[in-house]
Amino acid sequence: MAGTDHSGGESGRGDGAEPVFILVAPQMGENIGATARAMWNFGLDRLRLVAPRDGWPNPRAEAMASGAAHVLDGVSVPETTLDARADLGFVFATTARDRSLTKEVMTPERAMAEARAMIAAGESVGILFGPERAGLENADIVRANAVISVPVNPAFGSLNLAQSALLLAYEWMRQGDATPPSSYVMAGAERATGIEVEKFLDHLVGRLDATGFFFPEHKRPHMVAVLENLFRRAPLTDADIRVLHGVVRALAVKVPGRK
Amino acid sequence: MAGTDHSGGESGRGDGAEPVFILVAPQMGENIGATARAMWNFGLDRLRLVAPRDGWPNPRAEAMASGAAHVLDGVSVPETTLDARADLGFVFATTARDRSLTKEVMTPERAMAEARAMIAAGESVGILFGPERAGLENADIVRANAVISVPVNPAFGSLNLAQSALLLAYEWMRQGDATPPSSYVMAGAERATGIEVEKFLDHLVGRLDATGFFFPEHKRPHMVAVLENLFRRAPLTDADIRVLHGVVRALAVKVPGRK
Numbered sequence: 001m002a003g004t005d006h007s008g009g010e011s012g013r014g015d016g017a018e019p020v021f022i023l024v025a026p027q028m029g030e031n032i033g034a035t036a037r038a039m040w041n042f043g044l045d046r047l048r049l050v051a052p053r054d055g056w057p058n059p060r061a062e063a064m065a066s067g068a069a070h071v072l073d074g075v076s077v078p079e080t081t082l083d084a085r086a087d088l089g090f091v092f093a094t095t096a097r098d099r100s101l102t103k104e105v106m107t108p109e110r111a112m113a114e115a116r117a118m119i120a121a122g123e124s125v126g127i128l129f130g131p132e133r134a135g136l137e138n139a140d141i142v143r144a145n146a147v148i149s150v151p152v153n154p155a156f157g158s159l160n161l162a163q164s165a166l167l168l169a170y171e172w173m174r175q176g177d178a179t180p181p182s183s184y185v186m187a188g189a190e191r192a193t194g195i196e197v198e199k200f201l202d203h204l205v206g207r208l209d210a211t212g213f214f215f216p217e218h219k220r221p222h223m224v225a226v227l228e229n230l231f232r233r234a235p236l237t238d239a240d241i242r243v244l245h246g247v248v249r250a251l252a253v254k255v256p257g258r259k
Numbered sequence: 260m261a262g263t264d265h266s267g268g269e270s271g272r273g274d275g276a277e278p279v280f281i282l283v284a285p286q287m288g289e290n291i292g293a294t295a296r297a298m299w300n301f302g303l304d305r306l307r308l309v310a311p312r313d314g315w316p317n318p319r320a321e322a323m324a325s326g327a328a329h330v331l332d333g334v335s336v337p338e339t340t341l342d343a344r345a346d347l348g349f350v351f352a353t354t355a356r357d358r359s360l361t362k363e364v365m366t367p368e369r370a371m372a373e374a375r376a377m378i379a380a381g382e383s384v385g386i387l388f389g390p391e392r393a394g395l396e397n398a399d400i401v402r403a404n405a406v407i408s409v410p411v412n413p414a415f416g417s418l419n420l421a422q423s424a425l426l427l428a429y430e431w432m433r434q435g436d437a438t439p440p441s442s443y444v445m446a447g448a449e450r451a452t453g454i455e456v457e458k459f460l461d462h463l464v465g466r467l468d469a470t471g472f473f474f475p476e477h478k479r480p481h482m483v484a485v486l487e488n489l490f491r492r493a494p495l496t497d498a499d500i501r502v503l504h505g506v507v508r509a510l511a512v513k514v515p516g517r518k
Contacts, residue, residue: 037415037417038422040412040415040417041411041412041415041416041417041418042411042412043412067415067417068415068417100446101444101446102443102444102445102446102448102494102496102498102499103443103444104441104442104443104444104494105441105442105443105444106440106441107433107436107438107439107440107441109433109440110440110441147444150429151432151436151438152300152301153299153300153301153302156296156299156300156326156327157300158296158299158300158326158327159300163297163422163425166422166425166426167425167426167429170409170426170429173410174366174368177366177410179366179410180366181365181366181368181369182363182364182365182366182369183363183364184361184362184363184364185360185361185362185363185364185406186361187359187360187361187362189361235361235363237361239361240361
């Protein structure tokens, strides 16, 4: 993951250039820890807990968060959702699709694009997540500026708290990520040059000529083109070319008794 | 989620127009069930299990998969990874970033774009996931056509099996999803028309004029513009407008003793 370097926590180590995740009345400590891990997988570590059911700190959360402990170390625990969002300019509420309130509803993709734009402009952004069973109460959704709804299968929506946090953190990362969409790992080798591939093809075709492989003769140009196309299509390394030379030499050895 | 309608399973009920998820040597039944749920959240249900540690069927997997049981009902259990991919044209291996094999490495985003293009062209596509602790063996990665690597925080990558499956299933859905990126839920109301807003503004400004709110007079045009801009900016419903008329009327009541 390139382009991200937020080592700071909610306690103030970071530069604030990321959304704050706010868990409202989370029930299971394990889910708080799993949410911290989900966030930190994508470099996010600003977490607030509103009225966690089992108090704070919570040993179960800490056990689950191993490796992402600093996210929990930096947690703040405001008493109410209003307190949790008091310093934030724009707050999203994550909910299943709901038609009881007049509110803008965004996909995770759009929401994180908006969040990136606002944060780039120096604004502060939070994302509210409701308790495991019931989700956010209407009062908390009313106080949010917009709703995020993940477009799940209408026949089966069962994202849990940490999964919802994972998807939002992933979307945040994805939209700022500088990882090349596709790259070739070369495993210590170099990509074969044109002349290396050409020499191998000469070697292969020469050996095949000696065996009478290209028959009838008028089909030879097409068959050579097929072979060349095959070996030009594959992304070959210099090491691959050495192996292929060896393979051709070995196959072309005159075995006693062979015609 | 629009644009997706795969009710079929690996057992043959579906149209095959989706990637097959292949779990290689999964250990915990719970993780198989959680993977089935993760997939079905995004409408995917073609699942294969290669040599599951605790055999198959697995009651723990079934207990965890509740609501996504048909994914497990349709599971096939090939003996080897080669068997599992025998009928598939293109197979991705999911791995943490690895430099020991020369292979194309893609982000989830690029990989699912490629998968969509191949499947649209009638090809068959699979995604290999390794066992929980060790991940895929080199032999399985060698046999894959390309690698998917999620760009996690270099300081902390801890995606578990079901989370990896969730992110791939989400990416698959996201790229084919027809959900509007943003929409207003109107909760049974209609968006207020221009004339409704205008009449409310006339009401408000008239009442404010009566109180001497616009002072000094030369600032009146700007202050009226600020108010109009505020109420034109908010997406108001006809119900909101009725409430706002009531608010203004109530505030403007002459209270005895008030100046």
